[in-house]
Amino acid sequence: MKRARTDSAKDARRQRLMAAALDEFYERGFAAARMEDIAQRVNLSKGTLYLYFSSKDDLFRALIDTFAVPNLEQIEHMMSTAPSFSMALDAIAVFAPEMIKKSHLPKLLKVLAGDSHNFPDVVQSYRSNVIDRGLTAIAGLLKRADSEGEIQVDDPALVARLVIAPMVLSLLWQAVFDHTKGPAVDLAKLFQLHVRYMKRALGVEDA
Amino acid sequence: MKRARTDSAKDARRQRLMAAALDEFYERGFAAARMEDIAQRVNLSKGTLYLYFSSKDDLFRALIDTFAVPNLEQIEHMMSTAPSFSMALDAIAVFAPEMIKKSHLPKLLKVLAGDSHNFPDVVQSYRSNVIDRGLTAIAGLLKRADSEGEIQVDDPALVARLVIAPMVLSLLWQAVFDHTKGPAVDLAKLFQLHVRYMKRALGVEDA
Amino acid sequence: MKRARTDSAKDARRQRLMAAALDEFYERGFAAARMEDIAQRVNLSKGTLYLYFSSKDDLFRALIDTFAVPNLEQIEHMMSTAPSFSMALDAIAVFAPEMIKKSHLPKLLKVLAGDSHNFPDVVQSYRSNVIDRGLTAIAGLLKRADSEGEIQVDDPALVARLVIAPMVLSLLWQAVFDHTKGPAVDLAKLFQLHVRYMKRALGVEDA
Amino acid sequence: MKRARTDSAKDARRQRLMAAALDEFYERGFAAARMEDIAQRVNLSKGTLYLYFSSKDDLFRALIDTFAVPNLEQIEHMMSTAPSFSMALDAIAVFAPEMIKKSHLPKLLKVLAGDSHNFPDVVQSYRSNVIDRGLTAIAGLLKRADSEGEIQVDDPALVARLVIAPMVLSLLWQAVFDHTKGPAVDLAKLFQLHVRYMKRALGVEDA
DNA sequence: TATGAATGAGTCTTCATTCAT
């Protein structure tokens, strides 16, 4: 393979290796994935992989760290800039199906869940830095809407979980069952319905 | 270890081995779990394990099949015997936290998710025999309630997913994040809220 | 290979494995020696070797510990039971060539020397438990002979080293140069001469 | 690193690389030493090392050849120019401690001993060109002294070994045990004693 | 000349599976 001489070429190679690793971990599980196969996906040799990551563990951690944050930031941004709770939900209805079908998140979730017990620190950091932050963002939005009189919520933290629930369900579904036989789910419709129901439940009149 | 002579003693031993395997798979992942450790948990030797299961794969399949169905049957029963949609939801609010905290389901979900790609047939059968049947049961309940005028639903299959979503979220949470540091979730409250919101969204007056 | 079922059979197998390892370490050096080759020497498989020693390091340590002490004990016994200094030296003249040609010591010395820096703790313990003890035994003999008027020694610790020196030279020679081309050494004669000179130097009349 | 253009600059670089290699081989053993670390010690890159030595083996051979001879020549010179046997021994008593503490010899001995079996040809040549020549030089001195009536020796080759023995002991000690905990040896005293004893044994009156 | 990215052969180590007792 051609050599990555510049720093940017090396960065790009790191990225591709992590993406390859995510796919391999996703398809075989962390323990069963072979370093050589990961390298092969990028047309590199085993040895080269070790120039970028010092061990399989290191690769795993790097990958979770790298891919976890971007989606979260998008969510946080959406929550904090939404003009109203109603519009934030609408944004979610559009954003969620997109994210589930196109981002790394479903794979990431499966991989993290599947090997969570082997990486307690990674799981802990994922919870603190991604999940809790995400839930907090949504809870913040709810509180804001509550204080502005748009809705009435007693326990924003719990409601945030209910808001999130169908995303998690769909992420997991996508990761685990999507390729099985059986009726597919129309994600767009699912989230439209979810949003409609949330609004109704919280007493927001639908646009 | 004493010999298991009678058929029932052998069955009991199989059960204990599967439970041990589930714990081990859950704690280490399928690939990293060691047959010897599984046997040890039941105070049996590696060799004996092979008298009951012909291979690690076989053990995995047996375990999923065995533990998956009971919960489902409980759900199906609840759905088909509920006098009204409202009461079925109430039953769920009681049943779900219990199941999440006490049954094998969270472990089962994690194990299945984590190694799904290595056992496509198991996943497929799990989807057909457990998930789809469960969703169908709920959808059936919804249709019944719709035709009886209790609620009004356009797409029962989708609504069924929304009903299920917080359960999946909580199962996954329990399996992956429960032992991490951070605020715990009050499952009873979560499901009460969920049920209240579902009723409100579907136009059922709260009891 | 047949199975080692009893404890004594297992002990015997451990012994044979250590002897095989010593040979292999001696012939290739610790780093270059292959675990599989060690096992093969005893007609066992790689895996079986790991039933007896948890790692290559462990095997190395076990081997040094096991083979180091017996010769030392023989020396200590000779030194403490000798009726006179003169007779102790005579005993050495007989014992040394034997030991050099037949015991594990030359190999042990080469192996220990060759990889000493990778096992500082082993080297330290070897020095304390074998070398220093051996030198102390000889120095003790010298002191006894001095106080009994048989000889006159100022610095027994140094003289002990001079007594030992030809043994070390010959051990090393045996381990490193013995199989090379060139005049062989008559060890018996060498040590007779050494003993004669030591006696003369220390003022003991030769028997 | 700057380029070595002139021949002498290149020679200097070769020398420094060999010294670095000796240190590295000494500290880790031949097999465990890494070419990159050797280069690093001289602030050169792995690749550059290969401009000077075609392989690790080549480097090893070059190093032994280069460092072995100088000390030998000093000994040969001392032996052949000594006015008397007595004075030659005195010279050794001064020279030996110096050589042991300051020259490359202890490291060389350890490295050669440690990996002797992987380089039989090197060992053979070392024996022929260094050891045997050294022993011959001393034996020659002994014969000369014998024929001049200064001493009386039957087997000069054996006596030469006895003369050498404490040097070998000390070289090995220096290489293997010097850095361990325990009483240090006063090399000057040791060799003074050795020389005194040799003289007494051989019937030379002490100066 | 000098560099260091890329390669892949080589070795330790683990563990599912077998089978003699």
Added chain:
DNA sequence: GATGAATGAAGACTCATTCAT
């Protein structure tokens, strides 16, 4: 039926060596 010693396939990781720049 139960055991656990023996096996060997499989995979992580290292590092001597090459070679494009």
